[in-house]
Amino acid sequence: MDLANTLKPVKGEDALATVAQLRDFLAGHRGPGTAGPGSTAGAPCPAPRSRLDSTDLAEVRAVRETVRAVLEGAASDPAGTAALINDGLRRSRATLVLRNEHDRWWTEAVSDTDRCAAHLATATLSALAxxxxxxxxxxxxxxxxxxxxxxxxxxxxxxSKQFCTSTCAHRASVAAYRSRSRHRERRAPESG
Ligand SMILES: [Zn+2]
Known part of the structure; x- marks a missing residue:
């Protein structure tokens, strides 16, 4: 979700426009099994952040397109969305691994490549799946x-969620209230 929402299509804002922004994004989104601070070992990115370049940026932006398409299309076109997810997982060479720590077991999809974007695609698409x-x-x-x-x-x-944030939900309820009030004001002289 955070990856998809680095793009604000209506405002035309893009928080993933430079390699520096990509580094910042990944610094705030380190996955499970990750080593200490500064490392990007484990999901979502295997290479040190300092080595990320414009190719990584372009690849991650392409993953974001796919993730946005999944989030936007799932409700109206589930079959097409499933195909998008499956294709994305195949292309990022996602494989399933079984993990165990302190008596806890879980499965996790990991990418069998050293590409940052492939790890990000695997983590996001498997979670959405x-x-x-x-x-x-x-x-x-x-x-x-x-x-x-x-x-x-x-x-x-x-x-029953309809809004991305409570800010948007609040704004919509205020707008609906104002619209109802205006409607009442317009009707008042005629009816009374
Ligand atoms: Zn919103």
Whole structure:
């Protein structure tokens, strides 16, 4: 979600436009099994951040396109979305591994390459696939807020999420209230 939302299509803002921004993004999103500070070992990125270059940036931006397409299309076109996810996982050479730590067991998809973008694609697409498998494709969506194309994953109990953030939800409820008030004001002279 964070990867998808580095792009704000309506405002035309892009927080993933430079290699420095890519480094910052990855610094804030280190995956499980990661070594100490400054390292990007483990998901989502195997290479040291200092070695990332414009090719990595272009590849990660392409992954973001796929992730956005998945989040935007899952509810309306689940079959097409599944094909996108499967194709993305295949191209990033995702494989499943079984992990164990302190009596806890879990499975994790990892990429069999040294490309940063492939690790990011594996981590994000496998996570979205898990949400769809567990809760259905309609749990992925685009914010209903005006002038916002932010995306969200709805993990709420009843699956009623419509907005990317509480800010957008609040803005929409204020706008709806104002619109109702205006409507009442216009009607008042005629009816009374
Ligand atoms: Zn929003």
């Amino acid at each position: 898990s949400v769809i498998a567990a809760r259905g494709p309609s749990r992925l969506g685009v914010c209903a807020g005006q002038a916002c194309r932010g995306t969200f994953v709805d993990l709420s109990r009843n699956g």
